[in-house]
Amino acid sequence: MLTVEDLTVAFGPTVAVRGVDLHAEPGTVTGILGANGAGKTTTLLGVHGRVRRRSGRILFDGRDVTGDDTRALVRAGIALCPENRRLFPNMSIEDNLLLGAYGHGRRTQRARLADVLGRFAWLRERAGEPAGRLSGGQQQIVAIARALMSHPRLVLLDEPSSGLSPVAVDEIGDVLAGIAADGTTILLVEQNVRLVQRLCSTAYVLAHGRVAAQGPVSTLLADSAVSDAYLGTTR
Ligand SMILES: Nc1ncnc2c1ncn2[C@@H]1O[C@H](COP(=O)(O)OP(=O)(O)O)[C@@H](O)[C@H]1O
Numbered sequence: 238m239l240t241v242e243d244l245t246v247a248f249g250p251t252v253a254v255r256g257v258d259l260h261a262e263p264g265t266v267t268g269i270l271g272a273n274g275a276g277k278t279t280t281l282l283g284v285h286g287r288v289r290r291r292s293g294r295i296l297f298d299g300r301d302v303t304g305d306d307t308r309a310l311v312r313a314g315i316a317l318c319p320e321n322r323r324l325f326p327n328m329s330i331e332d333n334l335l336l337g338a339y340g341h342g343r344r345t346q347r348a349r350l351a352d353v354l355g356r357f358a359w360l361r362e363r364a365g366e367p368a369g370r371l372s373g374g375q376q377q378i379v380a381i382a383r384a385l386m387s388h389p390r391l392v393l394l395d396e397p398s399s400g401l402s403p404v405a406v407d408e409i410g411d412v413l414a415g416i417a418a419d420g421t422t423i424l425l426v427e428q429n430v431r432l433v434q435r436l437c438s439t440a441y442v443l444a445h446g447r448v449a450a451q452g453p454v455s456t457l458l459a460d461s462a463v464s465d466a467y468l469g470t471t472r
């Protein structure tokens with residue numbers, strides 16, 4: 238579904254991502270783990286054409302999309318749910334969601350809104366309220382729902398559990414499990430190892446911009462050298 242080859246991204250003298258290779262199988266949830274500053278966010282932004290790549294080749298569905306900009310990648314079926322949710326707190330939930338289908342005709346936008354609100358019934362009742370009035374967990378669900386508005390086949394998700402209570406993290410887990418069960422492929426950046434354990438069969442561990450380890454999640458977590466060095470004690 239997604240193959241990333243030799244992705245390198247630098248911010249001036251800081252090389253945030255160095256020669257990263259990744260692969261996500263269709264219909265799976267693939268994890269990207271690693272400490273703060275490891276290069277996880279930059280990897281997703283690099284895949285999605287939101288930062289300039291120094292090197293890298295991106296294949297999606299067997300097609301070379303390396304030259305595509307973000308808008309073309311969204312059209313091709315890749316959506317990003319960014320770090321820190323990035324909702325507009327003073328705008329209504331509905332208007333936040335509609336931004337996820339930006340550039341489509343009004344009829345398509347409305348149809349997709351109805352779709353997404355059908356999935357999250359509680360959201361439909363609150364669609365006119367400012368997004369900022371929701372709890373953190375609810376806002377994260379709106380951010381995920383906004384990504385679904387483009388009808389993606391691949392969702393790049395950046396730390397959806399960040400700052401949430403354990404109960405809210407479990408709810409996010411339920412939402413993501415549902416999306417995956419529908420056949421949508423997910424590339425999940427997470428520091429919450431439990432969430433990765435629940436959702437992902439395979440994962441990559443980034444450290445200092447490189448892939449430090451990769452493989453089945455159970456194998457990675459059983460390797461104390463990997464979990465002690467890169468995954469902290471969140472386990
Ligand atoms: N816009 C930027 N300008 C300069 N440096 C950046 C920028 N974004 C990220 N970095 C640096 O790149 C490295 C990787 O950051 P990031 O991808 O955000 O890591 P993570 O998401 O794993 O916490 C860090 O050293 C960070 O300070």
Ligand SMILES: [Mg+2]
Binds near residue numbers: 279396
């Ligand atoms: Mg990050």
